[in-house]
Amino acid sequence: xxxxxxxxxxxxxxxxxxxxxxxxxxxxxxxxxxxxxxxxxxxxxxxxxxxxxxxxxxxxxxxxxxxxxxxxxxxxxxxxxxxxxxxxxxxxxxxxxxxxxxxxxxxxxxxxxxxxxxxxxxxxxxxxxxxxxxxxxxxxxxxxxxxxxxx
Numbered sequence: 331x332x333x334x335x336x337x338x339x340x341x342x343x344x345x346x347x348x349x350x351x352x353x354x355x356x357x358x359x360x361x362x363x364x365x366x367x368x369x370x371x372x373x374x375x376x377x378x379x380x381x382x383x384x385x386x387x388x389x390x391x392x393x394x395x396x397x398x399x400x401x402x403x404x405x406x407x408x409x410x411x412x413x414x415x416x417x418x419x420x421x422x423x424x425x426x427x428x429x430x431x432x433x434x435x436x437x438x439x440x441x442x443x444x445x446x447x448x449x450x451x452x453x454x455x456x457x458x459x460x461x462x463x464x465x466x467x468x469x470x471x472x473x474x475x476x477x478x479x480x481x
Contacts, residue, residue, distance in 0.1 A: 335365045335423055335432060342473040350421070350471050353436050358416035360388040360439075369426035371456035374446055377420060385418030385439040421471070424459045434471040435462045 339361070342348035354361075362381050366372040388394040393414030398406050418439035423432045437445070448465050449457055462468050 332363070332365055335363060335425075338432065338473045339363060339421060348473065350434075350436065350473055353469050353471060354417060354419065358388070358413045360385045360394070360413060360416065360418045362420045363423070364420060365423040365425060365432070366459075367425055367427070369424050369429075369459075371454075371458050372422055372424070373456050374449060375455065377442065382439060382442060385420070388413035388416045389418040389439060391415065422457070422462070431474050433459060434473055435459075435468045436471050437462075437468045441465070441467055 339350065342350045343354075345351065362377065362385060364372055364376055384394055384396075391414070393412055395410065395412045397410045398408070400406075420437045420439065420442060421434055422437055423434045425432045444465050444467075445457055445461060448461055449455070
């Protein structure tokens with residue numbers, strides 16, 4: 331499920347000509363993936379504060395240093411990375427069971443607080459796909475490949 335979503339994103343970025351790649355562009359970036367498997371709502375709590383803080387740091391002057399674990403399976407590309415003045419995004423996806431398509435929206439980390447405020451003012455703790463259009467400023471992204479499926 332989520333691993334299938336990650337593979338779709340990796341494939342889009344790997345082609346370097348997919349819609350996600352064209353929106354992010356060249357240069358470094360941090361990307362947090364969140365997927366609603368019900369197709370209805372994505373809990374705000376699924377995006378944790380340390381994830382937002384890390385995305386903000388990689389987009390700012392302070393930067394973000396991260397050491398990859400030595401315990402990972404297989405070969406790791408290198409030991410660590412540092413992102414500074416890069417881009418920070420969330421990729422929010424909605425998937426309806428039994429369907430192939432994942433509907434995705436690329437959200438700049440700076441927009442996340444607006445989304446949280448929008449749903450909170452309505453007494454909710456989850457983001458609906460329709461909220462994205464109401465808040466505005468986010469791009470719909472098609473990462474779906476012909477024949478791909480989210481389990």
